[in-house]
Amino acid sequence: MLKLRGLTGIIAIAIILSFLLPTVMVGATTSMSVENILMLLAGLPLIIILWNKINVFPTGINMARIALILIVFLLVSDFLSQRVFGAGSIGMSLFLVPLKVAVFLYFSFIGYYKIVTLKRSVRIINIVFIVSLVFGVLQFFNIGNIGDFALKYYGLSEAQESNFLKYDRVFGTSGVIIGWSGICLIIFYYFYFIVESKSLRTIGVALSSLNIIMAGSRSGIIALIVSFIIIQMYRAFYIERSSRSSIHILAYSSIFFLGGYIFLDLYLPEQLDFLRNRFASAEESITSTARGAQFSYMMQVMNRDPFYYVFGVGPGTIRASPVRFLEIEPAHIIVSFGIVGAIIHYSLIILLLKDIFRLRTVSHQYFLFLLAITVSSLIFSFGYYFLYDRNTGLVFWWISGLIMGNMYRYKIDSRSVQINQNLG
16 A cells, blocks of 8 residues: 555656646647546556545546546447537547546545645645746747747647747747636646745746736736735635725736736837737637637527537537637537536536635635636636646646645644544
C-alpha cells in the first residue's frame, strides 16, 4: 500500500510538470496533452485500486456517480449521432468530462492523505506556472527565437499558427490561443489567493495578466474583469461584512485595471489597438459571424425536431457540420446532449460549488480561490470551452482537487483536536 501511495504521488507530480510539455498526437488525427495520457495510463488504474481510500468525500462519491451516468449518456448520444445523423464518432474527446472528474478525485486523495504535502505542491506549481508564463511572454517578443520554437513544437493547428504570426497572439504551453487565456485566469487567481510571498504573488499576477492580454482573447479579458469584481464584492459583503471595504475594493479594482490600460498604452500600443479592434467587432462576432454563425446554424438543426432539445444531436453532428465547432460551451452542451445532458453536466459544477461553500470557514483564501476559478471559468465558457477544452482543461480539476483535499483534511483534523480537548 505504501508503494502504491508513493507511486500515486509520483504520478501526481508528473501530471503537474507535464503542464509545461506540448500536446502530442495520438494516432493520425487525435491530439492529447501529456496530462491526459498520464491520467489515462496511470491515474485511472490507481483510482480503481485505491478506491476505498479515495471515496472519503461525499461530494466526490456523488460526482463519480454522475460521471458514470454521464459515460452511459455520452455513449448513447454518440451512437444516436452516428445512426441518425450519419456523423462520425469524436473518439476519446467524448470522455473528457468523466476524465476530469477522475482527475479531481485523484488529486483530492493526494491532498487529503498528504501524499504530496501542500507546501511541496505549491513549490512545484509555483515553478511550473512561472516558467509557463515567462514562456508565453517570450513567445510574444520572440526572444531567443522562443516564438519559432513554440510554433514548431506547441502550435496545434494552422489557425493557431496563423493567428500567432499575424497578430502575435500567444498560446503559451497549451497550443490554443483562447484556451491559454482561460488557463491564465486560473493562474492569476492562484497567485492572487494562494501564494504567500508578496513579491512572487506580484510577479505571478502581473505575468498572468500580461499573458491574457497577449493572447488577445475577449473571453479571457471579460472573465477576468467581471469575476474579479464579483469575488471582491463577495469578500467585502459576506466575509468582511463591511460597506467601507466594498468602496476600497472598487477603488482598488479601478486602479488595477486603469494601471493595466496605461501600461499597454505606453509600452504595447499596437497590442492595445488590436484589442480595441477585437472588442469593436465583438457584436458582429456574437450575432452574425464566428460564434454567432455557429450558433445560428446549429439552432436551425435543433429546430427541426423538438426531440433534439431533450437529448441533443451529438457532438459528432457539430463536428460534421459546415461550422464544425460551437464555441459557446453552454450552447455546445445543449446542442450536443440536450437539456437532459446539460443537467447532468452542470450537476458536477453545482456539487463542486456546494462543497466549496461547505468548506468556506476552513480558509477564506482557499475558499475565494476555488470560487474565483469556478466563476471565472464559467464566464469564460460563454466564449470558449471549459468542460470540453480538449487539451488543457485538466488544470482547473487537479488544482481544485488538491486544494479541496487539503481543506477536508484540515477540517477533520481540527474537529478531532476539538473533540479531544472536550474529552480532556
